[in-house]
Amino acid sequence: MLKIRLKDKVRVISGKDKGREGVVERIFPGDKKVLVDGINLYKKHIKGGYGQKSGVYDIPRPLHISRVVLICPKCSKPARVGFSVKEDKKVRVCKKCKAEID
Numbered sequence: 858m859l860k861i862r863l864k865d866k867v868r869v870i871s872g873k874d875k876g877r878e879g880v881v882e883r884i885f886p887g888d889k890k891v892l893v894d895g896i897n898l899y900k901k902h903i904k905g906g907y908g909q910k911s912g913v914y915d916i917p918r919p920l921h922i923s924r925v926v927l928i929c930p931k932c933s934k935p936a937r938v939g940f941s942v943k944e945d946k947k948v949r950v951c952k953k954c955k956a957e958i959d
């Protein structure tokens with residue numbers, strides 16, 4: 858079970874976007890990677906055709922999950938996430954403020 862889920866707010870902790878925050882748009886569980894809105898953008902040259910304008914586009918690339926931390930929605934701080942079992946369901950818990958995140 859991954860600590861990061863869709864629509865989580867995360868902060869980047871390494872690389873060129875270190876310190877920036879964004880919302881998780883996609884998750885690639887097999888690669889343990891996440892795509893974060895507006896983060897890890899690369900310039901890509903795209904040729905025109907088929908209704909597509911040619912030009913240089915900013916394309917977001919997935920980041921490895923170890924390069925982001927979850928921002929706790931309760932205490933708004935980068936959270937170390939733990940798990941606890943509640944009514945046979947695993948829920949995520951912020952280790953700082955002890956709030957359940959799910």
Ligand SMILES: [Zn+2]
Pocket residue numbers: 929930931932933934936951952953954955956
């Ligand atoms: Zn918290």
